Amino acid sequence: MKLRPIAALALLLAALGLSAAPALAQTSPVTPAEAPAEPNAIPLNTGGVDGQSSPETWFNQWGDIFTRNVTVATLTPVLPAPGKANGAAVVVAPGGGLRWLSMNNEGWEVAQALADRGIAAFVLKYRLQPTPTDLAEFERNMNGMFAEGERRPPRPTVDAMSSRPGGPFANPVADAEAAFAMIRARAGEWGVDPERIGMVGFSAGAGTTMATTLAGGAARPVFIAPIYGSMDAVEVPADAPPMFVALAIDDPLFGNRGIGLVESWHRAGKPVELHLYQNGGHGFGLGNEGRTSLGWFDVFMRWLDVNGWLQAKS
Numbered sequence: 001m002k003l004r005p006i007a008a009l010a011l012l013l014a015a016l017g018l019s020a021a022p023a024l025a026q027t028s029p030v031t032p033a034e035a036p037a038e039p040n041a042i043p044l045n046t047g048g049v050d051g052q053s054s055p056e057t058w059f060n061q062w063g064d065i066f067t068r069n070v071t072v073a074t075l076t077p078v079l080p081a082p083g084k085a086n087g088a089a090v091v092v093a094p095g096g097g098l099r100w101l102s103m104n105n106e107g108w109e110v111a112q113a114l115a116d117r118g119i120a121a122f123v124l125k126y127r128l129q130p131t132p133t134d135l136a137e138f139e140r141n142m143n144g145m146f147a148e149g150e151r152r153p154p155r156p157t158v159d160a161m162s163s164r165p166g167g168p169f170a171n172p173v174a175d176a177e178a179a180f181a182m183i184r185a186r187a188g189e190w191g192v193d194p195e196r197i198g199m200v201g202f203s204a205g206a207g208t209t210m211a212t213t214l215a216g217g218a219a220r221p222v223f224i225a226p227i228y229g230s231m232d233a234v235e236v237p238a239d240a241p242p243m244f245v246a247l248a249i250d251d252p253l254f255g256n257r258g259i260g261l262v263e264s265w266h267r268a269g270k271p272v273e274l275h276l277y278q279n280g281g282h283g284f285g286l287g288n289e290g291r292t293s294l295g296w297f298d299v300f301m302r303w304l305d306v307n308g309w310l311q312a313k314s
Contacts, residue, residue, distance in 0.1 A: 030139045033058040033065050041074040041125065044178040048072070049171060054133040068100040068131050068138070073175035075182060076123040077190060078111035086118040086312040087193035088304070091179050091221070093124050095203025095229075095283070098168060099131050105285040106202040113286060114200075117301055118310065120192050122183060126175040126208060158210045158230055169211035172204075176212040177219035196309050198223035198241075203253075203283060210234065210261075213241065223309060225300060226261070228253075228282055233260030236268035243272045244303050246296040248280030273303055 035058050054069040079085070092114070094106035101107065103125065111121035132138045164170060176199070184194045199221040201209030206229020213224055216237060225244040231254050243265050249255045265272040280293025287294030304310050 028062050030135060031060045032135055033060045035067075036065070038074070038076060040078075041076045042182070044073040044075055044175055044182065046073050046127070046171070046174050046178045049127050049130065052130045054130050057133070057135070059135060064102065064104050066096065066100050066102055067125070068096075068128060069133070070101065070125055070128045073127050073171075073178070074125045075179045076108075076111070076125070078108070078115045078121045078123065079190060080115045080118045080120060084118045085120060085191040086310050087191065087196055088118070088309050089120040089122065089183060089190070089192040089197045090114055091122050091124050091176060091183070091197070091199045093126065093172070093176065093199065093201035093205030093208045095201070095205040096128070098172070098204050098207075099129050101125060101128065102202070102283065102285075105283070106205060109286060110200065110202075113297060118312075119304075120190055122179060124176060124179050124205075124208075127171040158207045158214070158232065158234065167211075169208055172208040173211050173215050176208060177215075177217065180219040180221070193313065196222060198225070198304075198309070200225040200227065201229065202227045202285070203229060206230070213237070223304070223307070227296070228280075228284070229261075230254060231257050231259050231261045233264040236264050236270060240265065240268065240270045242270065242307060244300055245272070245274045246277070246293070246300070247275070248277045248282070248284065248291070248293045250279050251282045253282050271307075275299055 048071045052069065052071050056067060056069050056071065058065060058067045092107055092111050094101045094103055096102055107123045111123045114121040132141050158169065180197060183190065183192055183197055187194045199209045199212065206226030209224050209226050210229065213220055214234060214237060221241055223242045227246045228248065228251055231247065245262055247254060259274060262272055262274045275296055277293040277296065280288065280291040284291065284293050286297050
């Protein structure tokens with residue numbers, strides 16, 4: 001696994017309304033990338049983005065590939081090998097501050113790791129807020145947000161309001177709901193038990209996971225795993241699912257903001273498990289060599305197994 005780019009962290013900080021240290025403004029080069037074929041991506045038909053005129057574009061940074069200006073949400077199935085599926089399924093939501101998506105580190109790689117364990121995975125490419133079309137302008141815009149090092153007004157927290165029309169998670173949640181509906185409609189085709197569909201999200205994808213859960217309705221996952229997402233306390237729904245949380249305490253975004261999310265789940269009497277790692281920073285995906293957070297995915301698999309979500313039904 002690769003360490004995440006400083007520029008990516010800066011962009012995420014901006015989207016969350018947080019300031020960055022001056023050092024974070026020093027970025028590694030951002031270069032254009034050809035759009036991958038994505039032959040298995042299925043459009044979710046959830047509509048466009050109001051006021052969005054920039055086309056979806058891809059870029060490389062530090063050896064990884066990202067997309068931005070997504071206006072057409074898609075779902076990409078990554079299925080287990082024949083005979084290996086156990087019926088469990090997971091919607092995977094990459095992060096990127098709602099302005100871009102880390103499709104490889106927090107999407108396709110995670111989905112493949114799940115499929116290797118017999119879990120049907122579905123990468124959600126959800127709609128994003130617009131960024132400048134020109135890549136150089138995009139990079140200047142991103143860096144300029146941190147040159148002054150000033151704290152910006154905070155964005156709305158992840159709560160039930162954030163998924164309503166006009167809220168920061170309105171489009172991502174609508175896309176997630178469409179993804180759940182599609183998976184359940186095609187469960188037989190994909191070898192999925194419709195009663196065992198969970199959701200895993202990273203950073204802003206963790207926010208999307210939480211907002212989808214709090215929005216309620218038929219789309220609510222049966223288990224959730226917000227990975228290095230906001231730890232702010234929330235109002236827990238009566239039918240909240242079990243939750244697995246992984247975070248590095250040296251995460252510059254969320255490592256020093258308490259564990260209100262976990263405490264609110266626990267006070268509501270809902271199953272919750274927290275793994276707070278010594279190091280790993282932000283955006284570690286499946287983990288980086290030499291960091292204690294490298295082991296979180298195996299622990300997550302054990303949590304799924306102990307809770308009965310990996311046992312295939314006869």
